[in-house]
Amino acid sequence: MSDASIVTHHRVCHLCEAMCGLVIKTEGETVVDIRGDRNDPLSRGHVCPKAAALKDIHEDPDRLRKPLKRVRSAVGKYQHVEIEWPEALDLAADALASTIQQFGVDAVGAYFGNPSVHNYGMLTHQRNLFRHIRTRNRFSATSVDQLPHHLVSMWCFGHMLLQPVPDVDNTDYFLMLGANPLASNGSMWTVPDVRRRLKALTSRGGKLLVIDPRRTETAELASEHLFIQPGSDAAFLLAVLHVLFRDDLIKPGPLAAFTDGLSEMGESVTALTPSWASALTGIPSGDIERVAHEFAEAEAGICYGRMGVSTQAYGALCQWAILVINVATGNLDKLGGSLFTLPAMDQVANTNPGGFARFTSRARGLPEFNRELPAATMVEEIRTPGEGQIRLMFTGAGNPVLSTPNGASLDEALEEIDFMISVDPALNETTRHADVILPPSSPLEHDHYDIGFHNLAIRNTARYNPPVFDKTEGAMHDWEIFTELGNRVASKLNLKPLPSQPPHALVDMALRAGPYGDATEWQLSIEKLSEHPSGIDLGPLEPSCPERLQTPDKRIHLAIPELLADIDRFVTEMSDRVDSYRLIGRRHVRDNNSWMHNHQRLMKGRPRCQLLMHPDDVAKEGWSAGMTVSVASRVGQVDAELAPSDEMMPGVVSLPHGYGHGRSGTRSGIANRHAGVSCNDITDDQLVDALSGNAAVNGVPVRLSAAGG
Numbered sequence: 001m002s003d004a005s006i007v008t009h010h011r012v013c014h015l016c017e018a019m020c021g022l023v024i025k026t027e028g029e030t031v032v033d034i035r036g037d038r039n040d041p042l043s044r045g046h047v048c049p050k051a052a053a054l055k056d057i058h059e060d061p062d063r064l065r066k067p068l069k070r071v072r073s074a075v076g077k078y079q080h081v082e083i084e085w086p087e088a089l090d091l092a093a094d095a096l097a098s099t100i101q102q103f104g105v106d107a108v109g110a111y112f113g114n115p116s117v118h119n120y121g122m123l124t125h126q127r128n129l130f131r132h133i134r135t136r137n138r139f140s141a142t143s144v145d146q147l148p149h150h151l152v153s154m155w156c157f158g159h160m161l162l163q164p165v166p167d168v169d170n171t172d173y174f175l176m177l178g179a180n181p182l183a184s185n186g187s188m189w190t191v192p193d194v195r196r197r198l199k200a201l202t203s204r205g206g207k208l209l210v211i212d213p214r215r216t217e218t219a220e221l222a223s224e225h226l227f228i229q230p231g232s233d234a235a236f237l238l239a240v241l242h243v244l245f246r247d248d249l250i251k252p253g254p255l256a257a258f259t260d261g262l263s264e265m266g267e268s269v270t271a272l273t274p275s276w277a278s279a280l281t282g283i284p285s286g287d288i289e290r291v292a293h294e295f296a297e298a299e300a301g302i303c304y305g306r307m308g309v310s311t312q313a314y315g316a317l318c319q320w321a322i323l324v325i326n327v328a329t330g331n332l333d334k335l336g337g338s339l340f341t342l343p344a345m346d347q348v349a350n351t352n353p354g355g356f357a358r359f360t361s362r363a364r365g366l367p368e369f370n371r372e373l374p375a376a377t378m379v380e381e382i383r384t385p386g387e388g389q390i391r392l393m394f395t396g397a398g399n400p401v402l403s404t405p406n407g408a409s410l411d412e413a414l415e416e417i418d419f420m421i422s423v424d425p426a427l428n429e430t431t432r433h434a435d436v437i438l439p440p441s442s443p444l445e446h447d448h449y450d451i452g453f454h455n456l457a458i459r460n461t462a463r464y465n466p467p468v469f470d471k472t473e474g475a476m477h478d479w480e481i482f483t484e485l486g487n488r489v490a491s492k493l494n495l496k497p498l499p500s501q502p503p504h505a506l507v508d509m510a511l512r513a514g515p516y517g518d519a520t521e522w523q524l525s526i527e528k529l530s531e532h533p534s535g536i537d538l539g540p541l542e543p544s545c546p547e548r549l550q551t552p553d554k555r556i557h558l559a560i561p562e563l564l565a566d567i568d569r570f571v572t573e574m575s576d577r578v579d580s581y582r583l584i585g586r587r588h589v590r591d592n593n594s595w596m597h598n599h600q601r602l603m604k605g606r607p608r609c610q611l612l613m614h615p616d617d618v619a620k621e622g623w624s625a626g627m628t629v630s631v632a633s634r635v636g637q638v639d640a641e642l643a644p645s646d647e648m649m650p651g652v653v654s655l656p657h658g659y660g661h662g663r664s665g666t667r668s669g670i671a672n673r674h675a676g677v678s679c680n681d682i683t684d685d686q687l688v689d690a691l692s693g694n695a696a697v698n699g700v701p702v703r704l705s706a707a708g709g
């Protein structure tokens with residue numbers, strides 16, 4: 001290749017929450033090189049193996065380039081055939097409008113998946129369609145993920161998006177539960193190059209303590225790791241609080257001036273001793289005592305918990321207890337503790353604070369949050385007859401058949417509904433049920449500003465990048481699909497369509513009106529950011545309370561009645577918890593939930609969809625490595641290859657999620673050759689955090705047997 005024909009582009013990676021800056025070189029229509037952008041003030045050159053897969057996503061021959069319509073073939077089997085955009089959009093809009101006219105808006109069900117938060121056009125333009133469809137049957141990946149974080153922040157800080165971010169670079173003591181950032185690259189915590197940052201913590205004499213039922217990659221790097229019984233973290237956290245109160249270690253410092261409810265917390269944990277917690281968690285009570293003291297005595301400390309403590313039956317209780325520990329030790333809003341961001345496009349200022357239980361689901365009475373119902377009740381809302389039953393399903397950037405609990409039942413239920421529409425570039429386990437699939441342009445064909453994750457980043461920065469490639473002729477961006485569909489539905493229902501400007505125009509307005517905008521010396525705008533393609537550094541996170549709090553009285557509220565009551569639920573339920581093998585999940589740095597298994601460079605190496613089990617358990621069952629084990633739960637059964645590993649806590653087994661490919665009617669050649677099984681065929685839709693409605697995909701009781709035995 002001649003250097004003259006090589007073009008250099010700057011781009012921020014949108015695949016996970018880390019927001020790594022990239023430098024992408026292209027020659028003609030081909031990506032020839034992808035590497036880290038050293039000038040990015042946040043990621044400073046870091047990338048993970050998935051960055052190179054941006055090329056594969058763009059070039060993937062299985063990626064849909066034209067809309068598909070599902071038709072019945074001569075022999076009665078369904079198949080998808082390509083159609084033109086106008087026909088596809090009309091088909092979808094007709095179905096939406098006639099469903100609404102016949103059955104009302106609640107007859108439309110909608111599920112939005114994780115990539116919708118990583119696609120800024122989807123974030124800005126979803127409302128162009130859903131403004132006309134204010135259905136109660138809205139679901140998203142939030143309720144299989146971070147819902148407890150939002151609920152607790154809404155209650156305690158006054159806004160669901162006001163999330164404390166671990167200030168890892170300045171801390172002395174990092175107490176981490178249920179997170180594996182070495183695989184995930186950080187979550188609710190945008191922290192590119194987390195490995196180096198955690199290593200730096202231990203090198204400077206600080207401590208990283210990981211609490212996890214599996215000795216993960218992160219635990220390997222930690223100063224200390226403690227196994228914990230899945231689902232029992234609240235006991236550990238409440239007992240730590242017990243020790244803090246009992247031993248007079250409560251030192252909220254400046255937070256005391258604007259915090260309410262600490263003393264109520266003290267009263268609520270008087271009976272929750274380390275020895276009580278030890279019996280439930282498996283962590284020796286001496287260790288609980290010691291950790292409480294170490295944490296309280298650290299100059300600056302972070303208590304942080306993620307997936308493993310959110311997607312379990314006590315997710316909200318755990319996130320709240322974590323927050324209270326941080327406040328009680330004066331580690332919130334403090335350097336080296338957890339801090340709030342002030343991003344250039346300030347979502348906290350620009351969005352509604354959230355709301356809870358303003359209505360409940362028809363079938364199970366589960367609460368809404370932010371006008372979404374828990375994904376774990378989607379199937380019931382499809383199957384329960386009556387007013388409000390889902391007749392038409394819409395999915396956008398989601399694969400809930402593989403990603404939501406009891407996915408097998410959703411797989412069946414999607415066949416029972418009248419019509420299904422998917423906005424998705426893949427013909428996969430979910431979209432194979434769709435009557436019409438509307439595939440967006442490739443990520444490299446549209447521009448990007450990260451609306452979501454600057455809100456969670458360890459440093460305030462801003463970065464806007466134009467597309468790497470021109471959009472292929474006839475292709476549509478996600479935002480254009482939502483706009484066009486919205487316009488068509490509005491015209492069919494005689495409603496006023498929403499005006500539409502491209503996403504960058506909306507972001508430009510928000511930037512100019514924002515905390516670094518026209519009224520400041522920064523003068524941030526899309527134009528200014530375009531002049532700095534590696535991004536602009538807006539400085540480190542700083543203490544910002546009480547001003548940053550969004551509660552009307554600018555105070556932190558800790559004594560939330562619903563959460564105080566949830567302590568009793570926890571104590572009661574744990575006292576009669578039955579002994580059983582418990583299933584937990586796991587992530588691998590080359591996976592991304594269910595949707596990046598169709599790229600050879602990410603799938604090479606050892607098979608990953610194996611059942612991990614402690615060697616003592618394997619010996620006790622009389623089993624051996626490599627055999628097939630059936631894992632069964634209340635809802636189903638899957639067979640997986642057994643991989644003994646002393647990474648596992650005895651009594652706990654682990655399967656990754658996002659597998660279970662190879663189903664008929666899908667178009668993912670490589671993924672289908674690495675099919676694996678879907679662990680969500682055995683996670684239980686009835687197993688939720690009863691308070692928040694979040695799915696409990698971790699800690700699922702399972703029965704094991706030798707397959708065929």
Ligand SMILES: Nc1nc2c(c(=O)[nH]1)N[C@H]1C(S)=C(S)[C@@H](COP(=O)(O)OP(=O)(O)OC[C@H]3O[C@@H](n4cnc5c(=O)[nH]c(N)nc54)[C@H](O)[C@@H]3O)O[C@H]1N2
Nearest residue numbers: 113114115141145397398399403423426585593594657697
């Ligand atoms: N058992 C278990 N289950 C889990 C988890 C777990 O740890 N264990 N994790 C949970 C978590 S945290 C999450 S976030 C969910 C994820 O679950 P989902 O949010 O449903 O996401 P994926 O399954 O990854 O599917 C993503 C879909 O988006 C499509 N897509 C990708 N990019 C774009 C785009 O730019 N535009 C459009 N329109 N579509 C796009 C892909 O083709 C794919 O179909 O899974 C949850 N499920």
Ligand SMILES: Nc1nc2c(c(=O)[nH]1)N[C@H]1C(S)=C(S)[C@@H](COP(=O)(O)OP(=O)(O)OC[C@H]3O[C@@H](n4cnc5c(=O)[nH]c(N)nc54)[C@H](O)[C@@H]3O)O[C@H]1N2
Nearest residue numbers: 178180184187230231306307308587588589591592593698
């Ligand atoms: N490579 C890669 N990166 C990703 C993703 C991916 O699929 N692959 N997904 C992205 C998404 S959508 C998200 S939400 C984030 C998630 O980011 P993380 O939360 O860091 O992800 P996990 O690796 O699932 O870490 C959860 C940990 O909780 C542990 N765990 C399970 N049950 C319990 C429990 O009861 N108690 C405790 N203490 N621990 C428990 C598990 O063993 C696991 O180590 O990652 C994001 N980044």
Ligand code: SF4
Nearest residue numbers: 013016019020048051
């Ligand atoms: S860590 Fe995340 S943002 Fe960074 S290169 Fe990997 S996938 Fe992209």
Ligand SMILES: [Mo]
Nearest residue numbers: 114141145146
């Ligand atoms: Mo997630």
